[in-house]
Structure formats: C-alpha cells, structure tokens
Amino acid sequence: MPDYVQYTAEDFAQDDFFVRWVLLPDAETEAFWQNWLTTFAFRREEVEAARHLVLALHQLPQQRMAVGEKMMLKQRIFDEIEAREQARPPMVRAMPRVAWQWAAAALLVFGLLGGSWYLWQARQGAPAMAYLQVVKTQTADSLREVANATDDTHLVALSDGSSVLLRPHSRLAFPTRFTGPNRNVYLEGAAFFEVAKNPSRPFFVNTAHLVTKVLGTSFEVQARPAAARVVVTVKTGRVSVYPQSSAEAAAQRQTRKLEGFVLVPNQQATYRLADRKLLRTLLPQPRLQAVQPTFEYTETSLSEVFAQLEKAYGVHIVYDEAVLGNCPLTASFTDEPLFEKLGLICKAVQANYEVMDAQIVVTGPGCK
Incomplete structure (x- = not known):
C-alpha cells in the first residue's frame, strides 16, 4: 500500500x-x-x-x-x-x-x-438537472427555500405537520402550502425527514438524481452535490426510491401506492451515479425495532433464535431450516450489536453468515 x-x-x-x-x-x-x-x-x-x-x-x-x-x-x-x-x-x-x-x-x-x-x-440520456433545474421542471407552485450555510442542523416545519432536520450546508425548497394530490419538496445536501402520515397524498423528496416517495414515515436522505452517490436510510415505516430520470418517475406520481424498490427500517438504498445502479443494503449496525427482548437461550433451536432476531431487528434471515433449524443453542446476549450476536451464534454451530441484498444468509453443515 x-x-x-x-x-x-x-x-x-x-x-x-x-x-x-x-x-x-x-x-x-x-x-x-x-x-x-x-x-x-x-x-x-x-x-x-x-x-x-x-x-x-x-x-x-x-x-x-x-x-x-x-x-x-x-x-x-x-x-x-x-x-x-x-x-x-x-x-x-x-x-x-x-x-x-x-x-x-x-x-x-x-x-x-x-x-x-x-x-x-x-x-x-443521463439526468443533467441540478437542484434548481429539478425545481423548475417539476413544479409551478410558489416555493420557499431554506438554505443552511452553518455547521449546525436546522429544524424546518412544513405546512402539513411534517418536519425536516436540514443538515449543514444543505438547502430545501418547498411550497408554503401543499396543494394538489402530492406533496413535493426539493433537496440539495442532506436532511432527516419526519413526514406526517397522509396515505391519500404521497410525499416526494426530489433530488437531482433520486426521488424518495413515502406516505408517512421517518428517513434520511444524503444527496451532496459533489458526492458520487445518493443514500436513503429508513428509520421507521416504508419508503420507495427510484431514479429521477427513470420511466418509473411519471408513473409513481400517479399512484398512492408504494411500489418498486421499497425499503423498510434498518435498510438503506445507495444510488451510484457512475453506473446508475440502485443497491439495497442493511445498515452497518441494525437497530432494535421492538421492545428490548431477552436474548437468553438454553438448548433453544436455531429456528426459534432466528425468528426472535428477525422480529427484534426487522430483518430477514435466510437459512436451510431442514439442515440448521433444529441445531440447539445455549447462550446469553445483552446489548451486543446484531452482527456480533450472529457471529457468536454461527461460531457455536459451525456456520457462517453473509449479507446479500439486505438479507442475512446463514449456511453451515448442520448438527449431527
């Protein structure tokens, strides 16, 4: 090196x-x-x-x-x-x-x-639109812009009850009052959104390259102008994402459903600008989605252990139940991160795990 x-x-x-x-x-x-x-x-x-x-x-x-x-x-x-x-x-x-x-x-x-x-x-055929071009081409509404030129996060309140934590050196454009069937805002930079639930009026976060559509949830969007990728991370609820220039864009604005590339908590989407690929991954440290459970196991089958982990973290664990499901586990966990728990579990039953397309895949020879 x-x-x-x-x-x-x-x-x-x-x-x-x-x-x-x-x-x-x-x-x-x-x-x-x-x-x-x-x-x-x-x-x-x-x-x-x-x-x-x-x-x-x-x-x-x-x-x-x-x-x-x-x-x-x-x-x-x-x-x-x-x-x-x-x-x-x-x-x-x-x-x-x-x-x-x-x-x-x-x-x-x-x-x-x-x-x-x-x-x-x-x-x-690539989207050459910058932030302001997206605003001009996508809406005729009277927009208000908030630019955060400081090193602190700013709170922005929207007319529908939604709130936005606008990160440093970012800007957000939005109508003073939402009209029409959709709620559209326009972001350059990074922001955390808490969107008021309204299934009849979808909420769209438009960036120069990627659109995030929600009905009411919380999530983070990172779309820095000089960055090589756009990242959307879900905290609660469900969101769908799609490229700004895709054929899907117009269709998504005509429906109230969340379709296509849908994300759930502990997942994030990464849109790479160089090759225009949209990838789904798990967060490096998935957070608990349920009330703190007790991770105490005494000769407990792996199928029960995995079911509890899936419910606790909102993840999907793929494994061969016929081979691994009945393997017994005796262990006690507290506040270890999910992947540390999985590493210890796999070590105990001589298995391995990897993350593929936001799923955890466990493989191993099984128990004799």
Whole structure:
C-alpha cells in the first residue's frame, strides 16, 4: 500500500484506489479511506481537493478528447491558476498552495467545459438537472427555500405537520402550502425527514438524481452535490426510491401506492451515479425495532433464535431450516450489536453468515 501521508493532491487524484473510492465506492474503499482520514485528519484538505478534481475530470467526455487536447487543457488550467494566484491578495490564513491549486483546477474544469459536459450527458440520456433545474421542471407552485450555510442542523416545519432536520450546508425548497394530490419538496445536501402520515397524498423528496416517495414515515436522505452517490436510510415505516430520470418517475406520481424498490427500517438504498445502479443494503449496525427482548437461550433451536432476531431487528434471515433449524443453542446476549450476536451464534454451530441484498444468509453443515 502506498505511503499516502506523503501524497499531494495530484498524487491522490492519479491513484487508482483513491479514484475507485471517489467514483465507485464499496465496503473496502469506504472503510479504508474513512479510517485513514480519521487517523490523518491533517491531510483532509488535500484529499478534498483531489476528490473534487477526480469528480470534475471523470464527469467530462474525456474519451472524445485527443491527447493533444488534454495536454492543452491541462496547461490552460495551470496557466489560469498561476495567474489567479499572482493576482490574489495576501491572506493571513490562506489555504495551502497545493490544495488551493487543485481545488481551483476542479472549479476551472467545470467552468471551461461545463457546457460540453451537460450536452454530453443529455446525449447519453443521463439526468443533467441540478437542484434548481429539478425545481423548475417539476413544479409551478410558489416555493420557499431554506438554505443552511452553518455547521449546525436546522429544524424546518412544513405546512402539513411534517418536519425536516436540514443538515449543514444543505438547502430545501418547498411550497408554503401543499396543494394538489402530492406533496413535493426539493433537496440539495442532506436532511432527516419526519413526514406526517397522509396515505391519500404521497410525499416526494426530489433530488437531482433520486426521488424518495413515502406516505408517512421517518428517513434520511444524503444527496451532496459533489458526492458520487445518493443514500436513503429508513428509520421507521416504508419508503420507495427510484431514479429521477427513470420511466418509473411519471408513473409513481400517479399512484398512492408504494411500489418498486421499497425499503423498510434498518435498510438503506445507495444510488451510484457512475453506473446508475440502485443497491439495497442493511445498515452497518441494525437497530432494535421492538421492545428490548431477552436474548437468553438454553438448548433453544436455531429456528426459534432466528425468528426472535428477525422480529427484534426487522430483518430477514435466510437459512436451510431442514439442515440448521433444529441445531440447539445455549447462550446469553445483552446489548451486543446484531452482527456480533450472529457471529457468536454461527461460531457455536459451525456456520457462517453473509449479507446479500439486505438479507442475512446463514449456511453451515448442520448438527449431527
């Protein structure tokens, strides 16, 4: 593994493992880079600058640019950066030179080729709509906007009794009064929603790439402008999600039912912008959904144990009942996380578990 502590923003932007994390994050890259940033927090500025640059460059139609054009573009970027830096008045607390250069490079790339990028995205059929474009194209209502430019969470009350915890550096647009068959709000950034129940008037959270539809529940939406994915996490109730540009979008606004890609508590949806894939996963630490049960087992069959865990955490455990169902378990658990409980149970009966499409799959040879 390279010595990332010594990397500049340019080095990060050219590192395959770093680029994979930015564009196509998975469990391995997410865990590594989050741990690395926690350990080496003083390098966060360089990492952020490199991340923005990777996003900028990979969202352009680079495969259509000749090598000479790329070199000319790169030279033009750095010439412009140098000119701006020389004209910049001295600052008492300036951003480090390397980090500032690469952040400026990312912004300049967007400025120079923004029009070409949107044209290319339109030809590919991808949703090129930003937050305000979504608002303008989806509603004629008079909207109010709340922008949270602080580092604190803001509470926003909606006319239907719903409430929104608007996260830092996020903004929300919504009608002063909901009219018509649907309740539509528009989000850029992150927010936690507590939606007042009204099955006859579905509630839609619109972001630039993903729509979340609910009838009345609580959930979190993370749709940061520079992020490589949109994440929806359910706390209570059920929600359905679908891409903003999908054929399903228009149909969903005509029905009061929750259909298609439906999430329940302890599940989250991740929409990857790079390949437009919508994935369903369990939360890293599923929360108890029922009153604290007693996890005390004395020669208890695995079928009973799994049934209790399913009810307590609202999860689905898949296993071969004929092979494993009658295996006896004697154990006592308290406040261990679900996956720690499962690990100990599987160890006791010589089984294994894995999470697949928000389901827990347990396999093993069974009991003799």
